[in-house]
Structure formats: C-alpha cells, structure tokens
Amino acid sequence: MTNRDPILKIENISKKYGSKEILRSISLEIKKGETKVLIGPSGAGKSTLLQCINFLVMPDTGKVYLDGRCINSRKKKELYTYRQQVGMIFQDFNLFDHLTALENVSIGLIRVKKIKRSEANERAMQELKRVGLEEHANKYPAQLSGGQKQRVSIARALAMDPKVMLLDEPTSALDPELVGEVLNVIRNLVESGMTMLMATHQINFAAAVADEIIFMENGTIIEHGPPQEILFKPKNSRTKSFCSKINEIYGDMLT
Amino acid sequence: MVEGSIVTIGVVFGAMFLGLILGVPIAIGQVYGKPFLRKIIAVYVWFFRGIPLLVLLFLFYFGFLPLLGLNLPAFTVASIVLGLISSAYQSQIFRGAILSLPEGQLKAARALGMSDFSAICNIILPQALRLSIPGWSNEYSIILKDSAVTYALGVPEIMARTHFVATRTYEHLILYATAGLLYLILTFAGTKALRILEEKVRIPGYATR
Numbered sequence: 001m002t003n004r005d006p007i008l009k010i011e012n013i014s015k016k017y018g019s020k021e022i023l024r025s026i027s028l029e030i031k032k033g034e035t036k037v038l039i040g041p042s043g044a045g046k047s048t049l050l051q052c053i054n055f056l057v058m059p060d061t062g063k064v065y066l067d068g069r070c071i072n073s074r075k076k077k078e079l080y081t082y083r084q085q086v087g088m089i090f091q092d093f094n095l096f097d098h099l100t101a102l103e104n105v106s107i108g109l110i111r112v113k114k115i116k117r118s119e120a121n122e123r124a125m126q127e128l129k130r131v132g133l134e135e136h137a138n139k140y141p142a143q144l145s146g147g148q149k150q151r152v153s154i155a156r157a158l159a160m161d162p163k164v165m166l167l168d169e170p171t172s173a174l175d176p177e178l179v180g181e182v183l184n185v186i187r188n189l190v191e192s193g194m195t196m197l198m199a200t201h202q203i204n205f206a207a208a209v210a211d212e213i214i215f216m217e218n219g220t221i222i223e224h225g226p227p228q229e230i231l232f233k234p235k236n237s238r239t240k241s242f243c244s245k246i247n248e249i250y251g252d253m254l255t
Numbered sequence: 256m257v258e259g260s261i262v263t264i265g266v267v268f269g270a271m272f273l274g275l276i277l278g279v280p281i282a283i284g285q286v287y288g289k290p291f292l293r294k295i296i297a298v299y300v301w302f303f304r305g306i307p308l309l310v311l312l313f314l315f316y317f318g319f320l321p322l323l324g325l326n327l328p329a330f331t332v333a334s335i336v337l338g339l340i341s342s343a344y345q346s347q348i349f350r351g352a353i354l355s356l357p358e359g360q361l362k363a364a365r366a367l368g369m370s371d372f373s374a375i376c377n378i379i380l381p382q383a384l385r386l387s388i389p390g391w392s393n394e395y396s397i398i399l400k401d402s403a404v405t406y407a408l409g410v411p412e413i414m415a416r417t418h419f420v421a422t423r424t425y426e427h428l429i430l431y432a433t434a435g436l437l438y439l440i441l442t443f444a445g446t447k448a449l450r451i452l453e454e455k456v457r458i459p460g461y462a463t464r
C-alpha cells in the first residue's frame with residue numbers, strides 16, 4: 001500500500017428513516033494523515049454519516065473500505081475488529097459513568113484487546129497524560145468538566161490505536177471557555193499525523209487544520225475542496241450562504 | 256415465632272435471589288432481544304403478574320409439580336413461586352433502569368469494538384443494577400409481606416407459627432401484634448441494608464436521591 005491509497009473509503013452510503021432520506025449516496029475517501037472536516041446545517045446528516053461509517057447506524061446501501069478491504073458489517077467478528085480501528089468521538093462524550101477516567105480509557109484495552117490489567121492501566125495513563133489529565137485519572141465523569149470529559153473520551157479512543165478517527169462536533173456541547181483545551185488536543189492529533197474525519201461548526205479551526213472541507217446539506221455532499229476554496233470562493237450558492245451565516249454566528253474569521 | 260422469622264427470611268431471600276437471576280436476563284431479553292423473544296417474555300411477565308399469589312401457590316403445589324412427579328417441600332415451592340413472580344416484577348425494575356441509561360453508553364461501547372454481550376455485562380448492567388436498588392427495596396418489602404400467604408401451604412413461617420400458638424393460648428391481640436412487629440422489623444432491616452448498599456456502590460459525583 002502506498003501513501004496515495006485511501007485508508008478509509010466510503011462508497012454510495014444511503015440511509016433512510018422511514019421514507020425520509022437522510023443520506024443520499026455519499027462517497028468520500030481519506031488518505032493516511034489527512035484531516036477532513038464536515039460542515040453543514042443542522043439536520044444535514046453529518047452525525048448519521050459518521051455513525052454509518054462505523055455501523056453504529058446501519059446504512060441501507062453502500063460500502064466502507066478500510067485499508068482497501070471492504071467491511072462486511074454482517075460478520076460480527078469482522079465488524080468488531082473494524083470498529084477497534086476506528087476511533088469515535090461523540091458530541092456529548094458518552095463516557096462510561098460508572099468508571100473513573102483511567103478505567104474509561106483502559107476498559108477497551110482490557111475487554112476488547114484482552115490486554116492485562118496492569119499493562120492496560122499503564123497505557124491508559126500514558127494516553128491521559130497525552131491529553132493533560134493524569135491528575136484526574138481517578139475521578140469519575142460526574143466530577144469532570146465538559147472539556148475534561150471530552151479529553152478523556154479522546155484518550156479512550158487513542159488507547160485503541162485507531163487508524164482513523166471520526167469526531168462528531170467534539171466541542172459543540174462545551175461552554176465557550178472550554179472549547180480551546182479540546183481543540184488544542186485535536187490540533188496535536190493533526191500534527192502527530194492522525195487521520196481524521198470531523199464534523200464541526202468551528203469554521204476557523206477547520207480552516208486552520210483541514211486538508212479538505214466537505215459541505216453537506218440534505219444528505220448530499222454539495223461541494224468539497226481545500227478550506228480556502230470552500231470558505232472564500234465557494235462555487236455553490238448554498239455553500240456561500242451557509243458560510244456567511246456561520247460567520248455571523250461565530251464571528252471572528254473569514255475577514 | 257423467632258424460628259418462624261428465620262423461615263420467612265429464608266423464603267424471602269430465596270425468592271429475591273431467584274427473582275434476581277431470572278429477572279436480569281429477562282430484562283435484557285426484553286430490551287435487546289428479537290421480537291419473538293420479547294413476545295414470550297411479555298407473556299411470562301403477564302402470567303406471573305396477573306395471577307394472584309395464592310392461586311399460583313396452589314397451582315404449583317397441588318397442580319403442576321405433582322403432575323411432573325415432583326414432590327417438593329412446601330418451603331421450596333413457596334420460594335420458587337414467590338421467586339418466579341418476583342422475577343416478573345424485578346425484570347421490569349431492571350428494564351426501566353436499562354432504558355433510563357443514555358443511548359450513548361451502548362454506542363460508545365460498540366464504537367470501541369465491544370461485542371453487545373460484553374457491552375451489556377461491562378457497561379450497561381453495572382449502571383442499571385445500581386439504579387435498580389431503590390426499586391429492589393420496594394420489591395423486598397412486597398415479597399416479605401406476600402410471604403405470609405405461604406402459610407396456606409403450611410410453610411412454618413411467622414404467620415403459621417403465630418396462628419398455631421394463638422389457637423392454643425387465645426392471646427390473639429398480643430400474638431398478632433408481635434407478628435406485625437416482626438414484619439415491621441424485617442422490613443426496616445432489609446430496606447436499611449439496601450440503602451447502605453446503595454450508598455456503598457454510589458458513583459462519586461452523583462448526589463444520592
């Protein structure tokens with residue numbers, strides 16, 4: 001495999017809820033080390049797409065390839081192995097509430113990768129350090145701030161050594177003053193060469209870190225390309241109006 | 256009557272235990288199972304919640320069990336019948352607790368590559384069982400009182416002993432008052448113990464309710 005081959009590729013993913021089409025034949029691919037950002041209005045289908053990629057939501061049609069291998073989601077073993085390699089970060093963290101920060105990070109290692117508890121804890125501690133939370137290792141989720149919780153959830157995903165990470169609006173549930181600490185962690189991931197697909201409304205952050213921005217609306221990809229192009233000279237009028245709206249809300253950039 | 260209390264405790268604990276080990280899988284089946292399994296469970300729960308205890312006791316003791324050629328002691332039959340009924344009620348306590356957990360808990364576990372079975376054992380149950388303790392406390396006090404009905408099978412529990420002594424001594428008032436008091440003490444001890452358990456397993460950072 002060369003660097004030119006995509007590490008993750010999805011082909012014609014469609015999803016309906018009842019008769020409502022949420023995703024209409026979405027295709028995209030990500031190469032190793034790339035960061036792609038999904039933007040689009042609420043209800044565009046960003047979360048559904050991300051969850052279809054690791055089959056937390058079963059797509060109606062379409063294929064997902066990891067490292068060139070088509071994933072058969074009906075084979076349980078194959079599905080579980082695939083999911084281990086795809087890290088997922090949720091908007092509302094979804095930390096396991098009955099476990100400490102450390103246990104949240106180590107449980108995947110112990111129960112999924114079957115690593116010895118002592119080794120797993122050591123590794124979990126390293127990951128907590130990486131997100132700056134080693135002092136909070138023994139706290140429970142309810143004792144952490146939103147920003148800290150999201151960082152634990154990033155550590156939890158990283159501990160599994162994922163090949164790709166999917167991030168669904170990782171800062172949307174946070175108070176404004178906590179957004180920065182999480183974005184810093186994500187920026188470090190970008191710099192360390194992690195491959196990522198991230199939905200976000202943080203346009204300025206996206207502009208800074210993304211190799212490509214994908215604009216989605218009504219379950220279709222309207223336009224995609226380098227940040228400068230999508231944000232400054234979008235070809236499509238819908239992209240244009242969305243970016244200027246986002247700009248009004250989040251203010252400080254694109255000027 | 257003290258001996259009666261021990262028998263009562265035995266019946267109640269047997270029933271609670273049986274109810275627990277049956278109630279948990281029943282609840283899991285009802286929440287995560289295939290439609291067919293859910294239907295069977297719904298019928299089971301309907302059956303054991305719908306028929307009066309006394310009817311079920313006689314049905315099993317004089318009906319089903321002899322039909323199967325089983326000749327179990329009244330104590331055992333009482334524990335089993337109360338346990339089966341309790342499993343129906345307890346399954347609904349656990350089901351409610353499972354459903355009250357945020358959907359994201361299971362999603363996050365699956366996203367790590369956990370199998371559904373592992374996710375239920377490691378993520379869902381530890382949280383759901385904690386949430387079930389208050390409901391369990393309620394269930395305990397109900398079974399405790401229901402156990403008095405097993406007197407009808409001749410189980411030598413509190414009520415049977417009291418009745419036995421009362422027919423001989425005619426001290427009805429004092430004897431039945433004592434029986435009542437024994438039930439009150441047992442209720443208090445049990446609910447208190449569960450309260451302590453609840454506090455012990457409380458997840459730090461959450462307020463006690």
Ligand SMILES: Nc1ncnc2c1ncn2[C@@H]1O[C@H](COP(=O)(O)OP(=O)(O)OP(=O)(O)O)[C@@H](O)[C@H]1O
Nearest residue numbers: 017022040041042043044045046047048049169199
């Ligand atoms: N389980 C479901 N059942 C029915 N409809 C759903 C379900 N989940 C999502 N939808 C619908 O799918 C559409 C896309 O939702 P999705 O959450 O993917 O959008 P989004 O782009 O992530 O939006 P947001 O920016 O608000 O997070 C919405 O119209 C939503 O109402």
Ligand SMILES: [Mg+2]
Nearest residue numbers: 046047048169
């Ligand atoms: Mg969303």
